[in-house]
Amino acid sequence: MASSTEEKRVEDELSHPILVAERVRSAVEEAESFKLECSEVWKHVDRLLQMLRTLVRFATSTTSSTASPPLYERPIRRVAAETAKNLDRALALVRKCKRRSILRRVVSIVSAAEFRKVLAYLDASVGDMKWLLSIFDVEGGGGGGGIVLSLPPIASNDPILSWVWSLIASIQMSQLNDRIEAANELASLALDNDRNKKIIVEECGVPPLLKLFKEATSPVAQIAAATALCHLANDLERVRVIVNELGVPVVVQVLSDSPMSVQTLAANLIARMAKHDPVAQEDFARENAIRPLVTLLSFDTFVDVPLGQLGKQSIHSIVQINKELGKRSGGRLSNKQLVNSYSNNLYLYTDGGGSSSRGGNHNHRKERENEDPAVKLQVKVSCAEALWMLARGSVSNSRKITETKGVLCLAKIVENEQGELQFNCLMTIMEITAAAESNADLRRAAFKTNSPAAKAVVEQLLRIIKEVDSPALQIPAMKSIGSLARTFPARETRVIEPLVAQLGSRNTEVADEAAVALTKFASMDNFLHVEHSKTIIEFNGVPALMRLLRSNEATHMHGLTLLCYLALHAGNSESLEQARVLMALEGADKTVLPQQIRELVSRAIVHLNLYHAGMNSQRMSYLP
Incomplete structure (x- = not known):
């Protein structure tokens, strides 16, 4: 895919076939032989000329209007290039019919078969242009005409291409309902096979999907776009395209500020992208994706932390929470209320800062509390997997998870949950402990023997090794204990x-x-x-x-x-x-x-x- 700086403006792409069509007009007027056939050629060319000018006017009005959605240019450029090629064929043939010397006429013999071939090419270009005008709904005022299922001649050998063009044009330029429908169709295409994924990405399907994903007024639209993006993000090259289109900050923003059903898919997308691309893994951490992930994972997970065990930064956080809640309640809180408020807000506040994290959007908090338990569970499963993929092989990301008090939350979930959520949290712990094994600073900071979080993690790891008859859980638990081997004193024989x-x-x-x-x-x-x-x-x-x-x-x-x-x-x-x-x-x-x-x-x-x-x-x- 060429960048916008390398490509001509789409109006310039369309001006070339228009110029060639005008040359055909002049050549037809000068023709001395095969006048009837040349006249037939001109009828086709004239029809193309009118459609090209209609398309130019539409493209110009769209690109010059700030109110209009951006023009989807990929099919226009392809069709314009193919049309110009066919017009060049027509021009070359008609020019052969001009009066020339006897020698030139003998050398340049023109046959009726050549005209039939050129007319077939022009017919194909007319079909392409009709299809192009229909997907942009030019006659209806522009803005996209919804999904067009007809097949243009240019895509006769690859029908998927025209379908992808139509769907992407609809996502980029149509009304919201049509955009949602098109995104769902694109997701189905992407799910079918990797070739479809490749075509969608090559034909610039990622930017309009990201734009739809940001559609905060419509969770349905966000879910449709996220589903399509998740299907695309199973390969390093395609994930890198999403990253290069500035997809990482978009995903983090949606994760922080959306309903739980949308947050689940945002977390899935983070997991997919981080799994396949180390650049995405780093970028998500840089965009502070870890805090909202831990926040969502800890929702409704209450962690009992004795007041005496809280560090200076945590006490400072409680003071800030106390001030905020005190203002709301008109008075001070007791120590018991302080501990409860700390447990409930542990992951909604930064260490020592007291400011609400990006994941703690209070606009959605009441909505989350009333959410279906199955939705709550699924968002936690997805967030745990995202943290697992972010921590995998990354010391810096593992450190950030420990700094958000995420380890204590992970241990609590491993203790109280089962199934996929428990497994994902255990795998996250395994990655964090592996990072700690390779980095002494992280090991000393996060897994001190007197640390409540470290104790909680070790207790759960040992419980799984001893009591849970499941190799899928026992093996990562043993890997984690092995990674922490250098943190245990000689007296800690129970491990x-x-x-x-x-x-x-x-x-x-x-x-x-x-x-x-x-x-x-x-x-x-x-x-x-x-x-x-x-x-x-x-x-x-x-x-x-x-x-x-x-x-x-x-x-x-x-x-x-x-x-x-x-x-x-x-x-x-x-x-x-x-x-x-x-x-x-x-x-x-x-x-x-x-x-x-x-x-x-x-x-x-x-x-x-x-x-x-x-x-x-x-x-x-x-x-x-």
């Missing part, structure tokens, strides 16, 4: 016990993930690796690991790695000797292993031999 227990899970993926998580406690990257290794052994981790080594290759590798770390950090343990770990490692050393693991096994064998030297003859009588 290790359930992981050790899952080493014996019948589900190999769960057992494998338990080994991966425990490795982060026992590896040398962890300052307390010796203490944690001893704790793993105390909870009977060694027999479980020995059983794991006999399972499939993936779990074998992770279990072997963990066993090596236990041997290196607690080599004098009787549990290692009783389980014949040295013999198992010597056997593993004879198999095909990745270089890094082979080196780790060799070091573990050397270390164990320091404690159990002279026992090889006894060990060789046993099988692992």
Whole structure:
């Protein structure tokens, strides 16, 4: 797609075929042979000329009027270019009929077949122009004539193209009801296949959809536009077009200031775009999308926070809330009322600022309170997924979520909800903890051991690992605990016990993930690796690991790695000797292993031999 600076004005595009048509008129007047055929050519050209001039007048009046919607130019440019090409063919043929020397006439033989071919081309252009005038409703005063289902000759080989043109023209230029209908039709087309999506984007369908999405007076219009945009936003290239058309601030504005049914789709669009495009992921955070998402997620989710545990910034927020509510109620609030107001407004106010966030639009608050529970649930599901996609692989976005107190809300939802909402919140926690694992500053700021939010998160993660029989939930919970391994003191043995227990899970993926998580406690990257290794052994981790080594290759590798770390950090343990770990490692050393693991096994064998030297003859009588 060429930019507007590279393209001529649409009036200039139309002026070229008009100029060629006038040249055909002159050539017909000068024709000496095939006068009847030339006259027939002129009839077709004259008809085209009238339609071209009608279209020019319409385009000029539309582009010069600030009250008119912008002209949809894509089909005009395509049809004008094809019409000019066919008029050039007509001009070349008619010029051959002019009086010339005998030699030139012999060389330039004209046949009736050539005229039939040119007339067919001109007929096609007439059909294209009639269709073009109909989709803009030029005879009816302009502004778009609704959806036109007829097929112009220019799109005979690709009917979808003409349909897309008609729908986009209607979305951009018609009355609101027609725009809504066209957006719904475009959404259906986009849902069918990726080729349709590609055509819609290439034919400039994104800008009018974004404009319709901003139609605050009509939630129905916003839903239709958002649905179409969501279907388009499943590919990096198409998402980048939405970003480049300044779609990110539009989506954030709609998320902040719309009814819940519209906010659900806005959150879906954020999730889609952030999932496929890291630029969109960054832009949404820059436009402050995280606060309204957390606000909506926390709606009706009350978080009990003892007054003594609130930090200075939070106390300041309560003071501000107290002042505001005090003005309304005519007096001061009690401490109990303060805590309740804090719980209810925790996500509607900025940290320490006391100002209403973009998501806390009071115009919609009463409407939200009376909303259908199913709608409330769906908006939370969508917001949780959006936060998940925004946090994925992003330290800065994860930090912003923790700064909005979003982690406490996520933990509360994981505790009290089930299904997709619980899963999305858990996945968001997993991404935030993964970011914390890679960034010490975030880890220290968000997951201090005395932090209420951190405690709440860990409690729920451990509960899921121990009590919920669902690998889809247990695996991200274990990943999260593993990511936080460096935050736990040596005395916090309760986080290790359930992981050790899952080493014996019948589900190999769960057992494998338990080994991966425990490795982060026992590896040398962890300052307390010796203490944690001893704790793993105390909870009977060694027999479980020995059983794991006999399972499939993936779990074998992770279990072997963990066993090596236990041997290196607690080599004098009787549990290692009783389980014949040295013999198992010597056997593993004879198999095909990745270089890094082979080196780790060799070091573990050397270390164990320091404690159990002279026992090889006894060990060789046993099988692992």
